[in-house]
Amino acid sequence: MIDKVEIAGIGSSVPEKVVTNFDLEKVVDTSDVWIKKRTGISSRHVVTSERSIDLAAAAALKAIDHAGIDGSDIGLIIGCTITSEQITPGMSSFVAKQVGVDCAMMDISAGCTGFVTGLITASSMMDTLNIDYAVVIAGEALTKIANWSDRSTCVLFGDGAGAVVLKKGDEQKMHYPVLTGTRDYDNVLICKKEDRKTPFGGVDNPPLEYIKMDGREVFTYAVGAVEDVLRRMQKSCGDKPYTKVIAHQANEKILDYVVRSIGMDKDQFFINISEYGNTSSATIPIAMCDALEQGWLQKGDRVALVGFGSGLSCGGIVIDWTL
Ligand code: ACO
Numbered sequence: 001m002i003d004k005v006e007i008a009g010i011g012s013s014v015p016e017k018v019v020t021n022f023d024l025e026k027v028v029d030t031s032d033v034w035i036k037k038r039t040g041i042s043s044r045h046v047v048t049s050e051r052s053i054d055l056a057a058a059a060a061l062k063a064i065d066h067a068g069i070d071g072s073d074i075g076l077i078i079g080c081t082i083t084s085e086q087i088t089p090g091m092s093s094f095v096a097k098q099v100g101v102d103c104a105m106m107d108i109s110a111g112c113t114g115f116v117t118g119l120i121t122a123s124s125m126m127d128t129l130n131i132d133y134a135v136v137i138a139g140e141a142l143t144k145i146a147n148w149s150d151r152s153t154c155v156l157f158g159d160g161a162g163a164v165v166l167k168k169g170d171e172q173k174m175h176y177p178v179l180t181g182t183r184d185y186d187n188v189l190i191c192k193k194e195d196r197k198t199p200f201g202g203v204d205n206p207p208l209e210y211i212k213m214d215g216r217e218v219f220t221y222a223v224g225a226v227e228d229v230l231r232r233m234q235k236s237c238g239d240k241p242y243t244k245v246i247a248h249q250a251n252e253k254i255l256d257y258v259v260r261s262i263g264m265d266k267d268q269f270f271i272n273i274s275e276y277g278n279t280s281s282a283t284i285p286i287a288m289c290d291a292l293e294q295g296w297l298q299k300g301d302r303v304a305l306v307g308f309g310s311g312l313s314c315g316g317i318v319i320d321w322t323l
Contacts, residue, residue, distance in 0.1 A: 011062025162285020
């Protein structure tokens, strides 16, 4: 069960370097017109020397500052990522070090559904573990696992991180969590790890592995799964419906499709994919930060978050916005 928790602070961090579609025309056989028309993306932030864990730590520090708490108040850090530079300990451990806190920490690998999965996990554990504050961070360097000679995937991705501080409160502010999935029989969205050579097996000079995606199949899964999760949450909301949606920013065309199928207006969906591209688990918290900064998200709003991605996975949660 979701505990009585609310979002008390939020922060994001993206690398300085911005790569436009015109820049990408010099890297692969593509065009600004094609990318914009098919995806809605104009530019993206990309890492140069930064790591996903650095972006995650910067986002977490901003969220902690925004919440006005001390690092020592935090009892749990959850890192959501598929691109941590550390296999172990995870991104959450690196963030704990940067924040200067000794607490429970864990990483979640749930692709672009990672942040929603992290929020549901953290908010379900705070009572059980008697924790007053938890931090959920999503941080990714997708451009490090993109195949820069495959124009059908590399143009989609960007890098960045977003974080929230969760605070135990007196009222229920997070509702109706949904986590769902469909087995990815045909590996329509996958990134393997290299098979290293050992004294007992493996292969010599294993090839580098990159994200491989059947875009059409992912598109088909995404529109169906997102509509299903949004409808389930709408039903649970009863006579207090959510009026705003922040969905994973993978492709504006997916969001256009969902807007139509769910029967909402496009301006009820916050969309910032144009300047970030797909930053996997980080798109939702980055969008939440921008939505708050731009005044789109306001205290008292009931907003639905919905993520979807590899697995194939999908999940959502409804939040009564308190900031
Ligand atoms: N520039 C120019 N042409 C291109 C490019 C490009 N970057 N990429 C593909 N094309 C060409 C193809 O070669 C093809 O040419 P052809 O007709 O001569 O064969 C044509 O454009 C159409 O290609 P499609 O792959 O059919 O294009 P589609 O309209 O399906 O768009 C896209 C591709 C944007 C990837 C879309 O399928 C999509 O967004 N799918 C969902 C992706 C997604 O949501 N991913 C989220 C998960 S990612 C993650 O979890 C990390």
